[in-house]
Every structure is written in structure tokens, then in C-alpha cells.
Amino acid sequence: MSKICSSKTRPSKILVLKILFVILALAGAASMARAANGPDVTQFTLSNGLQVVVIPDHRAPVVTHMIWYKVGAADETPGKSGLAHFLEHLMFKGTVKNPGDTFSQAVAEIGGQENAFTGSDYTGFYQRVPREHLKEMMAFEADRIENLVLTDAVAKPELNVVLEELNMRVENNPSARLGEQIDAALYLNHPYGRPVIGWRHEVEKLTRDDAMAFYRRFYTPNNAIVVVAGDVTPDEVKADAEETYGKVPPRAEIGPRRRPMEPVQEAPRTVTLADARVEQPSLERAYLVPSDTTAKPGESEALDVLADVLGSGSNSLLYRNLVVDKGIALNAGAYYDGTALDYGRFSVYGSPKPGTTLHQLEQGIDAVLADVVEHGVSADELDRAKTRLIADAVYAQDNQATLARWYGAALATGETVDDVRAWPDHIKAVTADAVQAAARHWLDRRRSVTGYLVNSLQSEEKRS
């Protein structure tokens, strides 16, 4: 799912994926500037099962090297929430050959950057370094696939770091707290309902042994994807990969990724989170919808366009109607998170102007949605959305790391390189009818949770 916990940077969970998503267009969109469909992405699989993707980008002598493990918070054993993310942190604790922070020191010494992130479906690590250091990075990553050394002496203090992260990111952030509650209510059965960072009472009990068991089960070359973007050729990458990653034997059998799926959703839900720090009330409604991976052909792209028309920027339907015309909202918008193995999430949100209740704002949002369901979108709205989605993707290609991250996320959630490359063409092919059909079919309140963020439950009660 589209929740990302990064151990070093602190991107907004929604924003990262939102940007990612748009960026992805890029892969294909660069197409417009160069070849038919995006950069010349090459992929191959080593004999130990490791997938490798190479994205050439010769503008600067740097390279972005990422390893994505196809395991995330949704793969945790119930009761061990936060384990995927805890292990991500612990992966920086050193190996037999590279003890302590040898790896991080090496990255720093060559002026590189590194980072890591955990989502519901994947866990990833990356370095951005001068091109000549690629093989060294690969050797470090290959080493820590199998040789992690973990003692209680390093695991226990790191758990406190994780708990402090939970404190900062979630508990001190009313909007993040509401987000957790919305997810918990949106999924009746699927583990996407659990926070990636974990429930505090479970995180507190995670141990070194839990982390090692998870590591042995899921960290294996046949469960990983290496993405290399930068000033390199596929042949160089292949040679380096074989000499480094290629030496790591598979450590575990990886079966199909099957999680408990949702029953038919038939009852709209609400969640109200009161937090004294809330000065500006807001609401967000999340609908359970298909992901890029589970959608029928064209459907997730129709949802992309729908989200853009409805809620991207100050010319969108929600903004124009609620902020500009009616003047009842301070902001309003929509977005679609489709990069996930099992389900996507379509969200609309807004904040009322003083004097307007959340209930009135919600009625306003519902009226805009009902209008799209009934009348669809205009040719002009459709064209502008498609152009913008593809253009955003083109601009995003400027960032090598973002591009690498797009391919990694797509491949880790069940898509293919071809899916990614074809995305701009699929966006171009979206019709007004498809957008209206997506709205009609998927903006179904029975599959939704509406979350209200308020200052106090008493103030919320006044709304109705």
C-alpha cells in the first residue's frame, strides 16, 4: 500500500506515493522526448532469482542503486506489527564483514546519499553515489542480504529510535493519527488496515529474534529487485551484479503473496478523531478501489484521471466548486494511491471555512461527486487532466532517484516494466466514459470511510 516509513527522511506518507505515482508517467513520458516509450529500461534475472532493472541516465556521472525486498508490513505475522519497519532500521547495524556502520561510513566518505523505506508491500534501501562506486555498493548490499549481525545490545536501543519515530510521526501528528484510524476502519480483514510503523503496544514488544526470523524468511535474492538508474550500461551492471549479488544463494523459498482479502464492503463507516492540537477541522473520505495491479485494463488509469479532474490543484472540480464558487472550504482535493499489490485507495478531502460545519462541507463534496457520477467530465477537463498527468511525469524524470523508485515500487507490487512504460499511453487512451464509469462504480459510499479531524468530540457533535 501507499504507506511509507522512511528511516532517515520523513516524507509525508501520502505525498511520497503521490509524487511517485505521477513520476511514473515519466518513464513512459520521456518517450515523447526520446524513443517511443520511455528510457531504454533493461531487465534480467540472476540465477539465484534476483531481478535487476537498469535505467540509463547519462546526464551526470552518478548512479542510484536500490534494492527492494518484496516484503512489507502487510506480510507481518498478526501481533507483530511494525516488524518490517523495525528490521529496516536494523539492517544498518552491520555484518560480519562490514561491522557497525561501515557501509554508511563508506557512502558518506564518497559524498553519497543513502536512505531506506518501508511500505505495506515492500522494504527498500538505496544509495546515490558517483558511478564508479556502484559495484562497491552492490557488494555492501549483497553482503547484508545474508550476513546481518544482530545483538540485543544494538536491537534494543534501535527499538527506542523506532518508538520515538512513532511518537514524532504519528502520535504528535493529529492528521497521521486520523489516517491510521481511517485505514483501520477501511480494511475489515486485510492487513493494509495495520499501520506500517506498527501499533505501539506491539512495537514495544518486538525483539531481535523477531527481526532475525523475519530477515531469514524474507531477505533472500529470490525475493528482491535491484534497480540501478544512472550513468551506466546494462552490461556493466550485469557484470557487477553477477560478481556481487550473484554469489548470494537463495536463503528461503518464497511462496505466492496471499493476504486475507476484504469481504464485500457494504456499510459506510465514519471515524472521528479529536485532538486538542487541531485548529482547523478537516475531513477525508477514503474509498476502497482497485490498485494498478488488480484493476481491469484501463481502470486504474481512469481513476488517475478522475482524481486529477476532481481534485488536483486550484482548477479542479472540488476546489473550484467548494473554495472558489461556494466559498465554504479553505481547501479541497482528491488523490488516488494505486501502487499496491492488493487494493488501491481513492480519497477526497477538504477543510471547511470558519462558519461552515464539516457536515456542510461533506454535503458539498458529495454534490460534486454526484455531479461527476451523473454528468461525467467534459472533453476539456479530460484533456487537461491527461496532459497534466503526462507532463508531470516528464518533469519528474529529471529526478533519477524518483524514477528508480517508481520502477521499484511497481515491480515490488506485481507490475511489470512494460506496465510502467505503457502508463502514459494508457493515460492517453482514457475516455470520458471510462472516467464517468470509474466514478459511478467506485465512488460507492458502502466501500468508504469518512474521517473527521476535530478539536474535541463536543465540537464535532455540533456539526450534525
Place this chain on the structure above:
Amino acid sequence: MSKICSSKTRPSKILVLKILFVILALAGAASMARAANGPDVTQFTLSNGLQVVVIPDHRAPVVTHMIWYKVGAADETPGKSGLAHFLEHLMFKGTVKNPGDTFSQAVAEIGGQENAFTGSDYTGFYQRVPREHLKEMMAFEADRIENLVLTDAVAKPELNVVLEELNMRVENNPSARLGEQIDAALYLNHPYGRPVIGWRHEVEKLTRDDAMAFYRRFYTPNNAIVVVAGDVTPDEVKADAEETYGKVPPRAEIGPRRRPMEPVQEAPRTVTLADARVEQPSLERAYLVPSDTTAKPGESEALDVLADVLGSGSNSLLYRNLVVDKGIALNAGAYYDGTALDYGRFSVYGSPKPGTTLHQLEQGIDAVLADVVEHGVSADELDRAKTRLIADAVYAQDNQATLARWYGAALATGETVDDVRAWPDHIKAVTADAVQAAARHWLDRRRSVTGYLVNSLQSEEKRS
């Protein structure tokens, strides 16, 4: 938890436990009529770990024989919901020695009754037969602990029986559908959020192999409690049990029963279920509260008394206030389900009179709750509730099977025979302060879900 699926009878899920609960008083309450504290319950454990409880009842030459396995729906692997209940059905398919329905035929031939039931925390089987047949019943049950024979040829058709049960009990029952949705929203993390009968899409995929694996893992003498109530002596029962159950070796190690627990609940939720068959809208609010097993001393008994004062019968606060005085409700009440390993559930409910909205009714209910939180209950209300709870228990002792069921449910959810016997004394000891404290502490909307049952989502929208 207080959800029971019985394969043969069809008791309302709430009623059964409610009755059970009240009945329990009986065990101890009979005390008042006889000894100090209830019938002379005897218990012992066989060398293979099987617990046996004997409740003498010499009024008629019959005996109720039950076996309770300490495994229920909350112990299922995620993705296999309904498995505990499916296996309950399959336990009637015969063994090597007693193929097909030999066991059921034997019960019928001696004029006996039999039944079975599944809850979140346990699965049970029982027979009520003439006393001289007790040992025969024990031999049958002992045999099917270890010798179940299951083929696809019998498992597959039984799955259709289960699906039809799901259809009848839940899908054709709007109130049961809402109940499932309330539970799913009440538990953010704990498996009590899953229906005992299972989610249809998961039940449909259950197999014979799933059932056999579950059987081998959990059906073992060291995970079972045999309860015998009736015209027998402990010595007879012990001799019979040793010659039958005593021959069954432990089949599996049983670890502690640990399920994923709830995070701090901090956001009130709502669920709205629309069903065209609903002629009379209603609402139910469920609060997550302690169970008999997890509560601090006296706390669950205070919740029993609180539920009685608030919502049991036409003299209760909710009924008097909303139905009689204000005339805005057709009915209103409250109940507490405390028989569970991990959490209890305190519920208030009501149906509005025509002309009253659900929202107005909810405000009325909240006003009654707020009044109890602020002013507590009167000495008279307290005394009447305590007297009624204990008296109900005394009347209930008339039913041997109910009494046996009470002990079985209590023991299968972590209570002891002494806990059951002491219940009437604990009820007597509840003070008005304790009831007010329970209301103040536990009637906290942040730990609640309010479910609305309506005819259509449009009609519901008018309420606010």
C-alpha cells in the same frame, strides 16, 4: 467472545450468551437455596491434561455431557475465517470405529439430544441422555478427539451446508449483517473483529485439509474441558472418564493463547448498514470493555449491574426515559457480554418511534448515559438490579444444560470454577460508586462503534 454459531439450533447470538451469563449467577445463586455457594462442583484433571467438571443435579435421571475445546474463531489463521465452525460441522462425519452418523444415531436411539456450537474462544459439543448412557457418550467423544475420518466427499457438501447457514443467519438478516460490521469496526486489530461464521469469500475456499490441520493442532485432551451435569457422582464420572477419555494421548502441545491485542482506542466510529428489508430503523452502540477474565476485581460485575440498571426490562433507565417518559423510542436497552478471553462488549440500543430520527434517539440515549456518569445510580436501582441478576441466576439453574454451559464457557475463557461460584457474592458486593465508576470509565465513546440499521442510505442521510 460472545458470538456463537450452533450447527443445529439457531439461537440469537446475543441472546444465548446473555442468557448464559445471567444463568451463571445460578451456579453460585443456588447457594442461597442450598449450600453457601452453589452446587457442589467437583473438578479434576486426567493425566493426559483433560479437565473434567462435575455438577451434581439429581432431580431427574438424566445427564448433560459436554466437551469444550479451547479453540474458536479467534484462533484461526488470518484468511481462514470460519474454519473453527466448519470443523465443528465436520466433527459429525464419523470416525474409523464409528463411521458416518453412528454417534448421532446412538444418541437418537436412546431419546437423547445433541448439539454443537462455536464461538470466538471455544468450540463445544454436547449430549443430553439418560444417565446410564454417560459412559457411552464419553467413549464416542473420546473417539472423535483423535479418530475423525474426513474425505473430500463429505467435506465438500458440508461446506455448502455452512454457506447456506451463513446465508440464512447473516446475509438474510439485516441485524446480523450490521452486527458483523460493528464487530469489524470495534476491533482494530484483534481477531474478535472477524465473524465466527467467517467471511463468505474465505469460507468458500476452506478445504478438508484446512479442517484436518486445525483438528490436529487444537483437538487434543490437553486442550479440552469435559463438563458433566446431572444425576451422577464425581466418582462415577471420574471412573468413566479415565476409561474413555483417559486413553487418548495428547496429540499436540498447546501454548498460551495469545492473540493480537487492541491499540489504544481513540476515535469513535460509526457504521451504517442499509438493507431494503429494514422496516424499523434501529441503532446499537458497542463499547470495548473488559471481559470477566480481564477485568479488575469487581469491575465486570459492576458492568453487569450497570447494564441491568440501564437497560434490562421496562423499568430500566433507558426504557423508562426514552419509551415511557419521552415517547421517542419503541424500545431501548443495554447488555454486557463478558464471557470472553480477551475483551468484553457493552452495548446500548434502541429503535426510534416513527417521527423520531436515529440521531434524536441517539441524543436521548447519550443523555441517559451522561446522567448515570454524572449522578450514578440510586440505592434502590442498585438493589433491584442485584436482586434481579441473582434471582435470574437462581431460576436459570433449573436448566441443567444451561448450567453446564455456563461452567464450560467460563472455563474455556480463562475463568475458574471458583470465579463462577463467587459471582453472586461479587454481584452482592457491587456498590453504587463502582457502578458509577464503571460508567464513567467505560462508556467512553472513543472506544465505541455506533451502528445504524436503515432502509436506505438516503433515508439515513436525512437523519443528520
